[in-house]
Amino acid sequence: MPSPFRPATDLLIQYARYHRDPRNIHTHFIGIPMIVFAIGVLLARPVLGVATTPLGALAITPAVLLWVLSTAWYLTRGQTALGVAVSVVNGLLIALAAPLAAGSTGAWLGWGLGTFFVGWLFQFVGHYYEGRKPAFVDDLVGLLVGPQFVVAEVLFMVGAFGSLKATIEQAAGPTRLRDLTAPAA
Structure with a gap:
């Protein structure tokens, strides 16, 4: 099993x-934030404690602990x-999810x-x-890379991280529409 501690560039490739x-990538723009939000909802219980922060009280929940570890x-x-x-982005989704618990x-x-x-x-x-x-079927770390990939793709769309995008495309190939009538490669 590959190490989960590989460099971000290797993981993104x-x-x-x-x-x-691109249709797959675009569905991920919706699906992955929904999944992160859902995890934020489900793990917002129980409240394990309360921390005082400059922004006020923060409920310490399994969702917050997972966010700290993933960060x-x-x-x-x-x-x-x-x-x-x-x-x-993950922190915002988890914060938006917390009231639903x-x-x-x-x-x-x-x-x-x-x-x-x-x-x-x-x-x-x-x-x-x-x-x-x-991707996670072959490597569970893909569950962590998914949100990173979506954020990277959005940033690529606005012109940020051009060299990272070029490195990924050089290794993984450019995006292309798959002909749905042809067998998958």
């Missing part, structure tokens, strides 16, 4: 090899600016499981277009 069809992982893979960006058990589970299911539905539709299985 590996992930990109499973994501070259440490993103920031230690190289590509620090990208690590900061994905950590901020304060409702009834039914509402908490409905929001959490519902958005998780719909998020994965988007993922699998995208992989239909790609003609390939999701």
